[in-house]
Amino acid sequence: MHTFAYVRPTTVAEAVAILDAGGRDARVLAGGTDLVIRLRDGSATPTTVIDLKRIADLRPGVREEGGRLTISATTVMTDVAADPLVRRHFPALAEAAAVVGSVQIRNRATLGGNVCNASPAADTATPLLVFDATVVAEGPGGTRRIAIDDFFVRSGVTTLQRGELVTAIELPIPAVATGSAHVRRTRRRGHDLASVTLSVRVDALGVTRFAYGSVGPRPVLAVDDTGVLADPAVPAEARSAILERMFADASPSPRSMRASPAYRLAMLRVLGARALRSAIEQLAAGSD
Numbered sequence: 001m002h003t004f005a006y007v008r009p010t011t012v013a014e015a016v017a018i019l020d021a022g023g024r025d026a027r028v029l030a031g032g033t034d035l036v037i038r039l040r041d042g043s044a045t046p047t048t049v050i051d052l053k054r055i056a057d058l059r060p061g062v063r064e065e066g067g068r069l070t071i072s073a074t075t076v077m078t079d080v081a082a083d084p085l086v087r088r089h090f091p092a093l094a095e096a097a098a099v100v101g102s103v104q105i106r107n108r109a110t111l112g113g114n115v116c117n118a119s120p121a122a123d124t125a126t127p128l129l130v131f132d133a134t135v136v137a138e139g140p141g142g143t144r145r146i147a148i149d150d151f152f153v154r155s156g157v158t159t160l161q162r163g164e165l166v167t168a169i170e171l172p173i174p175a176v177a178t179g180s181a182h183v184r185r186t187r188r189r190g191h192d193l194a195s196v197t198l199s200v201r202v203d204a205l206g207v208t209r210f211a212y213g214s215v216g217p218r219p220v221l222a223v224d225d226t227g228v229l230a231d232p233a234v235p236a237e238a239r240s241a242i243l244e245r246m247f248a249d250a251s252p253s254p255r256s257m258r259a260s261p262a263y264r265l266a267m268l269r270v271l272g273a274r275a276l277r278s279a280i281e282q283l284a285a286g287s288d
């Protein structure tokens, strides 16, 4: 393995200063489930690796405050999936965290690492998009709040700037009743990134938000505010025209080893219809 300096700062300010000084040669280490593999295979060759685990202000955890949930960037998937507040207000996020990798991976993999790694197949990206999350970043210029839809650029690339690290993810608690679901398609059970990931959220005002990943360079958000998709009484033909519009931005790569574009596009529609049904059922059950 390529050699690098390994540092364990104890404050966010210290970490930001090291990250800023190192520029492209410095990399943050959270759970290491993506980074350590890249260090081993030589696709990442930083000169400095900055471990976040000793920073008291980045302690893992979820808190509710001012009408929103704040999830520390270092919170691992196991804890996101089990958290009662996440499960109550953002079920699709809990479902997504619960299917990442394996038990061992989920005990290490952090929410911050999943979004910063910016894989088009990242499981938590799509629920964060449907729930309108905000990424909180700390950098040399202070705190910056980035709407999650403005965060992803393409695989491995985000709009984080030099010296910035993600400290938390914020989620506005919905003001009206909602139902949501996260689904995905993998080649096999177990440790595999998905060929398609999809999350949906419907609310009592009739707004439906879909987000899908692994079918293009970055996850995509599509919103229907006509009320048609959220209404199960609307005939199938009227719904399918809108569904087609929602999925229009899918552009799977023909070079992927996981699945062909035709298969992914077909699965996107199957998963979309399935997830929408369960989100509508959840909304109806919650409104009883």
Ligand SMILES: Cc1cc2nc3c(=O)[nH]c(=O)nc-3n(C[C@H](O)[C@H](O)[C@H](O)COP(=O)(O)OP(=O)(O)OC[C@H]3O[C@@H](n4cnc5c(N)ncnc54)[C@H](O)[C@@H]3O)c2cc1C
Binding pocket: 027, 028, 029, 030, 031, 032, 033, 034, 035, 036, 037, 073, 099, 100, 101, 102, 105, 108, 109, 110, 111, 112, 113, 114, 115, 116, 117, 121, 122, 123, 124, 164, 165, 166, 167, 191, 192, 193, 194
């Ligand atoms: C066997 C296996 C199975 C997997 N299965 C899945 C799966 O099913 N679904 C899925 O979505 N992912 C999966 N992954 C990928 C990985 O586990 C996740 O992306 C994980 O959430 C990454 O988090 P981490 O804390 O380990 O990140 P790290 O590996 O520590 O970091 C990942 C990247 O993000 C940067 N980074 C981390 N934290 C921050 C921060 N706070 N601020 C700025 N930059 C930061 C790092 O510098 C690095 O570039 C799998 C990985 C493995 C090895």
